[in-house]
Amino acid sequence: MLDLHGYGPRLLEGAGVTLQLAVLSLALAVLLGLLTASARMSRNWLLQRIAILYTTVIRGVPDLVLMMLLFFGGQMALNVVTDAVYDRFGVDWYVNLNAFAAGALTIGFIFGAYMGETFRGAFMAVDHGQIEAGKAYGMSPWLVFRRIRFPQMMRHALPGISNNWMVLLKTTALVSVIGLTDMVRVAAEASRATHEPFTFLIPVAAVYLLIASVSEWLFARLQKRYDVGFGGH
Amino acid sequence: MPDITLWFQDLLAGNVIFTPQTLGYYWDGLVTTTQLVFLSLVIGLVLAVPLAIGRSSERRWISLPIYLYTYVFRGTPLLIQLYIIYYGVVFFDGIQETFLWPMLREAFYPALIAFTLNTAAYTTEIFRGAIKATGRGEIEAARAYGMSDALMMRRIILPSAFRRALPAYGNEVIFMLHASAIASVVTLMDLTGAARFVYARFYAPFEAFLFVAAIYLCLTFAILYFFRWLEKRLLAHLRPQS
Numbered sequence: 001m002l003d004l005h006g007y008g009p010r011l012l013e014g015a016g017v018t019l020q021l022a023v024l025s026l027a028l029a030v031l032l033g034l035l036t037a038s039a040r041m042s043r044n045w046l047l048q049r050i051a052i053l054y055t056t057v058i059r060g061v062p063d064l065v066l067m068m069l070l071f072f073g074g075q076m077a078l079n080v081v082t083d084a085v086y087d088r089f090g091v092d093w094y095v096n097l098n099a100f101a102a103g104a105l106t107i108g109f110i111f112g113a114y115m116g117e118t119f120r121g122a123f124m125a126v127d128h129g130q131i132e133a134g135k136a137y138g139m140s141p142w143l144v145f146r147r148i149r150f151p152q153m154m155r156h157a158l159p160g161i162s163n164n165w166m167v168l169l170k171t172t173a174l175v176s177v178i179g180l181t182d183m184v185r186v187a188a189e190a191s192r193a194t195h196e197p198f199t200f201l202i203p204v205a206a207v208y209l210l211i212a213s214v215s216e217w218l219f220a221r222l223q224k225r226y227d228v229g230f231g232g233h
Numbered sequence: 234m235p236d237i238t239l240w241f242q243d244l245l246a247g248n249v250i251f252t253p254q255t256l257g258y259y260w261d262g263l264v265t266t267t268q269l270v271f272l273s274l275v276i277g278l279v280l281a282v283p284l285a286i287g288r289s290s291e292r293r294w295i296s297l298p299i300y301l302y303t304y305v306f307r308g309t310p311l312l313i314q315l316y317i318i319y320y321g322v323v324f325f326d327g328i329q330e331t332f333l334w335p336m337l338r339e340a341f342y343p344a345l346i347a348f349t350l351n352t353a354a355y356t357t358e359i360f361r362g363a364i365k366a367t368g369r370g371e372i373e374a375a376r377a378y379g380m381s382d383a384l385m386m387r388r389i390i391l392p393s394a395f396r397r398a399l400p401a402y403g404n405e406v407i408f409m410l411h412a413s414a415i416a417s418v419v420t421l422m423d424l425t426g427a428a429r430f431v432y433a434r435f436y437a438p439f440e441a442f443l444f445v446a447a448i449y450l451c452l453t454f455a456i457l458y459f460f461r462w463l464e465k466r467l468l469a470h471l472r473p474q475s
Contacts (some may be wrong), residue, residue, distance in 0.1 A: 197324075
């Protein structure tokens with residue numbers, strides 16, 4: 001049924017690439033975001049500065065430009081490093097930056113900056129008395145983070161995370177430009193080859209809407225979970 | 234003028250990549266990006282005001298189609314919207330015979346249409362939120378004065394909604410500037426297009442993209458400070474009095 005001039009299976013594969021890329025980048029972005037938020041709130045002056053520089057610069061430059069810089073420039077930087085290794089140690093070692101890895105790293109790196117701001121706001125919204133109570137119980141800082149700060153922070157962070165996820169999902173479409181065969185690239189190729197753009201682009205748009213709708217539902221459920229004990233809703 | 238030219242040549246002496254010629258590409262790219270973003274924002278804003286009023290309407294046959302439009306345009310990547318318009322515009326029957334064709338054949342106008350429709354969708358939702366947040370007391374006061382719905386919209390709801398929408402709209406402007414980078418995908422020589430050209434010509438990713446990133450960063454900050462200044466002026470009455 002979904003043959004689409006033989007492009008059906010490739011489109012489906014592309015949809016898989018899009019979804020995997022989005023989820024992997026999200027995981028990376030959340031991790032980087034937590035690190036950035038911690039750096040922003042630390043007492044170390046240097047760490048603070050680095051975090052501010054990272055969040056400001058990344059959020060001030062278009063995703064596509066960053067993606068091209070990291071993708072094209074990243075390969076070149078890697079080549080320089082591997083050449084240096086060869087010259088010095090005689091080890092013939094070549095790393096080819098895989099388009100999927102480069103895409104996930106870049107998107108994760110970009111959205112880490114947005115997540116950092118989201119988490120910072122959320123951490124600051126946690127009642128300080130809660131943290132003090134945890135300390136009074138003799139909890140270690142890690143235990144305070146795991147049992148008190150993180151779960152309470154998530155309640156405030158979820159709307160922002162959900163928002164960032166929706167933007168991230170749409171940003172994955174850009175990897176088609178740097179050569180990754182996600183569903184947008186397959187659809188664009190098929191449109192050019194068959195001169196039937198609507199046949200391919202509209203189903204792809206529908207898949208994005210579907211993923212967005214499903215994740216909206218999932219985030220609503222998560223929010224309910226993290227709102228437990230706060231009443232309302 | 235010759236003084237500046239001389240100074241410029243001095244500055245660029247020995248520089249292989251940033252010659253007056255490549256800087257010219259970047260300048261043309263800046264002009265294209267500015268035109269594209271400015272035009273789509275202005276037209277999008279004009280479209281968004283009536284759409285937001287319609288979206289806030291209690292009549293579902295008005296609000297539902299507008300909701301669908303914003304849902305689709307906010308839920309799908311701009312790149313897909315651009316492709317659909319860029320590749321799809323040919324398929325409107327008879328469009329090749331109309332006076333519009335020479336315009337639509339170039340990449341600029343399909344990109345402008347896609348960006349306008351996209352920003353109009355986001356702006357509609359921003360304004361709708363602002364309209365919904367109008368204080369009940371203000372509406373009751375307007376009713377008590379015997380204002381008609383249209384007069385109330387014009388004199389009470391819209392002016393305060395515009396002010397409330399300002400911070401979110403500032404973000405949308407920055408978002409649009411950044412989103413415009415994808416115009417380079419459909420062969421348009423905007424800022425990013427110029428950077429891609431320089432990259433391809435000299436195989437110098439760092440120089441080409443870092444330079445353009447710096448330009449975008451400056452533009453972003455200019456927009457940011459402009460909106461901050463605007464907010465300070467227009468939202469002065471909401472600041473705590475000292």
